[in-house]
Amino acid sequence: MLKIAHGPWYAHPLPEGHRFPMMKYELIPEQLLREGTCTAENFFEPGELDEKWILGVHEASYWQDLKTLNLSPRMVRRIGFPLSAELVHRETTIAQGTLSCCYHALANGVALNVAGGTHHAFPDKGEGFCLLNDVGIAAQFLLTQHLASRILVIDLDVHQGNGTAVMFQQEPRVFTFSMHGRDNYPLRKEVSDLDIALQTGTSDEEYLRILDETLPILFKKHRPDFAFFVAGVDVLATDKLGHLALTREGCRLRDERVLSQCQQAGVPLVITMGGGYSVRLADVVEAHCNTFRLAQAMFF
Numbered sequence: 001m002l003k004i005a006h007g008p009w010y011a012h013p014l015p016e017g018h019r020f021p022m023m024k025y026e027l028i029p030e031q032l033l034r035e036g037t038c039t040a041e042n043f044f045e046p047g048e049l050d051e052k053w054i055l056g057v058h059e060a061s062y063w064q065d066l067k068t069l070n071l072s073p074r075m076v077r078r079i080g081f082p083l084s085a086e087l088v089h090r091e092t093t094i095a096q097g098t099l100s101c102c103y104h105a106l107a108n109g110v111a112l113n114v115a116g117g118t119h120h121a122f123p124d125k126g127e128g129f130c131l132l133n134d135v136g137i138a139a140q141f142l143l144t145q146h147l148a149s150r151i152l153v154i155d156l157d158v159h160q161g162n163g164t165a166v167m168f169q170q171e172p173r174v175f176t177f178s179m180h181g182r183d184n185y186p187l188r189k190e191v192s193d194l195d196i197a198l199q200t201g202t203s204d205e206e207y208l209r210i211l212d213e214t215l216p217i218l219f220k221k222h223r224p225d226f227a228f229f230v231a232g233v234d235v236l237a238t239d240k241l242g243h244l245a246l247t248r249e250g251c252r253l254r255d256e257r258v259l260s261q262c263q264q265a266g267v268p269l270v271i272t273m274g275g276g277y278s279v280r281l282a283d284v285v286e287a288h289c290n291t292f293r294l295a296q297a298m299f300f
Helices: 024-035 060-067 074-080 085-108 132-145 164-165 204-222 248-265 281-299
Strands: 110-113 151-157 174-181 194-198 226-230 269-272
Touching: 024 281, 085 110, 085 132, 085 226, 085 269, 110 248, 110 281, 132 151, 132 164, 132 226, 132 269, 151 204, 164 174, 174 204, 194 204, 204 248, 226 248, 248 269, 248 281
Parallel strands: 110 269, 151 174, 151 226, 174 194, 226 269
Antiparallel strands: none
């Protein structure tokens, strides 16, 4: 059965101005249930995250300041959200969701988190609406527990996975691949194991051609036994922040490529949603829902 992490903390109340992009975390499950792609049994609510897994990738001083709400005003501005205990709890719950998805992916081939993909969180700081790096926490958990030995992070959010890149620069067992927009946030890009920076206005044909040329080589050379996919839909032409020009169908075909590659290679896959900032929330929700539909149709 397809298992999906989701819980009430995924979309906690935020000040005006932050609420609109957060609404997708409630609307995605509602849409999947309404259309019959999923039932209530597909969803599970993550439990508490043991802080030892946070400390596997984040510096103790940063985590201490974060959980005690003692971050500097400058660091809070870098994150972009007003800091609160509720926000920290939300981040730990989402990270536990991604970690728990690992077990379901090992059992069933694929599992998804309705949120996650917080790839701008560094070992010692957060930024870009990311406090804790859920994929980093889960990847290190897999290595520590000897549940995986060669991990591939496929980050196709339109923004470079800069925090994840830094987190695993000295870890050869984790290969970080980021294909992102060249001319958008973050202004200063970090160094992943493989970075592909796309020109502004890149459309479906060029995007899918590059992906088709890249993914099989990564699987052949790195030989992963586990994969994470950050499936941001901010690659859409309708996105306010992305600067690429993919259609919704192009985005769906992107996801299909990733899922198919993992399925053919027999590599368990955890998918996190990443970003999406289209003017119409319906465009964001529908593009994300396509990822869940594909997982359900291809694996079950």
